[in-house]
Amino acid sequence: MADPRAVEALKAALRRLPGVGPKSAQRMAFHLLERDRDGARQIGEAIVAALCKVNHCRRCNNFSEAETCAICASAKRDAARLCIVETPADLEAIEQAGVYQGMYFVLMGHLSPLDDIGPAQLGIDRLLALAKADPIGEIILATNLTTEGQATADFIIDLVQPSGILVTRLARGMPMGGELEYMDPGTLNQAFSERREVESHSAAARADN
Amino acid sequence: MADPRAVEALKAALRRLPGVGPKSAQRMAFHLLERDRDGARQIGEAIVAALCKVNHCRRCNNFSEAETCAICASAKRDAARLCIVETPADLEAIEQAGVYQGMYFVLMGHLSPLDDIGPAQLGIDRLLALAKADPIGEIILATNLTTEGQATADFIIDLVQPSGILVTRLARGMPMGGELEYMDPGTLNQAFSERREVESHSAAARADN
Numbered sequence: 001m002a003d004p005r006a007v008e009a010l011k012a013a014l015r016r017l018p019g020v021g022p023k024s025a026q027r028m029a030f031h032l033l034e035r036d037r038d039g040a041r042q043i044g045e046a047i048v049a050a051l052c053k054v055n056h057c058r059r060c061n062n063f064s065e066a067e068t069c070a071i072c073a074s075a076k077r078d079a080a081r082l083c084i085v086e087t088p089a090d091l092e093a094i095e096q097a098g099v100y101q102g103m104y105f106v107l108m109g110h111l112s113p114l115d116d117i118g119p120a121q122l123g124i125d126r127l128l129a130l131a132k133a134d135p136i137g138e139i140i141l142a143t144n145l146t147t148e149g150q151a152t153a154d155f156i157i158d159l160v161q162p163s164g165i166l167v168t169r170l171a172r173g174m175p176m177g178g179e180l181e182y183m184d185p186g187t188l189n190q191a192f193s194e195r196r197e198v199e200s201h202s203a204a205a206r207a208d209n
Numbered sequence: 210m211a212d213p214r215a216v217e218a219l220k221a222a223l224r225r226l227p228g229v230g231p232k233s234a235q236r237m238a239f240h241l242l243e244r245d246r247d248g249a250r251q252i253g254e255a256i257v258a259a260l261c262k263v264n265h266c267r268r269c270n271n272f273s274e275a276e277t278c279a280i281c282a283s284a285k286r287d288a289a290r291l292c293i294v295e296t297p298a299d300l301e302a303i304e305q306a307g308v309y310q311g312m313y314f315v316l317m318g319h320l321s322p323l324d325d326i327g328p329a330q331l332g333i334d335r336l337l338a339l340a341k342a343d344p345i346g347e348i349i350l351a352t353n354l355t356t357e358g359q360a361t362a363d364f365i366i367d368l369v370q371p372s373g374i375l376v377t378r379l380a381r382g383m384p385m386g387g388e389l390e391y392m393d394p395g396t397l398n399q400a401f402s403e404r405r406e407v408e409s410h411s412a413a414a415r416a417d418n
Contacts, residue, residue: 003272003297003301004262004263004272004273004274004275004278005274006255006258006259006262006263006274007259007263007272007297009255009258009259010255010256010258010259012255013248013251013252013254013255013256014226014252014255016245016248016251016252017223017237017240017241017248017252018236018237018240019233019236019237024228026298027227027228027298028226028227028228029259030296030297030298031226031227032226032256032259033259033260033263033272034317034318035318036225037260039222039225039226040256040259040260041256041260042222042225043222043223043225043226043252043253043256044252044253044256044257044260045222046215046218046219046221046222046223047219047222047241047249047250047252047253048253049215049218049219050215050216050218050219050238050241050242050249051242051246051249051250051253053213053215054213054215054216054242063212063213063216063242064213065213065214065215066213069213087239088212088216088239089235089236089239092212108243109243109244
């Protein structure tokens, strides 16, 4: 009531950001108007620019300014491997790790019937078309190990396996630096049931050469 | 690297919001571009509108679209009382409680030398001019009970008291609904040292009539 209408409108708008409640929105609006009008201008301009420039890569569905993103356009990537991730942030994490040189498909979410996100919203049909058209030898499922991520992976497996393409998923077990004492039962279960035989050190050394 | 430039620019811009780190900014950018482009548009427009419309009330320094805000312009408010608060949110909280009908002065912060916020940034000179020019009989200090809020209050007290105006501050003690077991030592200290004599119930009942 006491705040002018434009401030109320700004607070209401900021609440549309994920994880921002009324108190945070108030704090943000105050900060922008009182301490950082330059920052406010920058946010406004970045939103407008992103809305008008950013679209989806025609091939992998990731955000892209061009019709085809840099990864899909690169001749250096291995076109025979397709890694399926939920979000651009997941793709980014894999790229940062530097272990993978193949292509991606970004679902931009996971199956979530309550939020009206079904196979159509995730572009599963485009994924299947891609898997058929391209000379893809392996599909690597890299969805999150959450209930939703695993349900999404299971859904894709059922659709892809009949075509005979090799479908793999990331290994599950103890994370690097993990301490048994603090590990959840689910992880320990996985780590036990998928335990691997230890190679003899001399054999490993020979394999390295 | 993998994200297009406009997405990176959006993430960088969102990090200027208080309390938003790289992970939150990434989540927000993804949400705006993938799930809520309408919301993004709304935020962009609200920021532009607020930046161009919102200024400070000439009298109380609160945010205002008009030269004088609704409270300062109201004939119903008691012009003899001036309540000093740190932020518009504090003012709002007092208005919500509905206990106060006087005027306000909003400092828009507290003294914070490390952030280059001194008396000039808080408009202390305007506050003093206001206290002298208007027929003000009481100045109520309602800054936060944090170190910075109290330092700010002490600073104002030193400047205002010589003029002979009655200066008061909000009562300190146990909050309503507070449980002793969970109260911090500072609050318990205040509550003990400022304890009040209990009125006899019959006397209170008589005073109510």
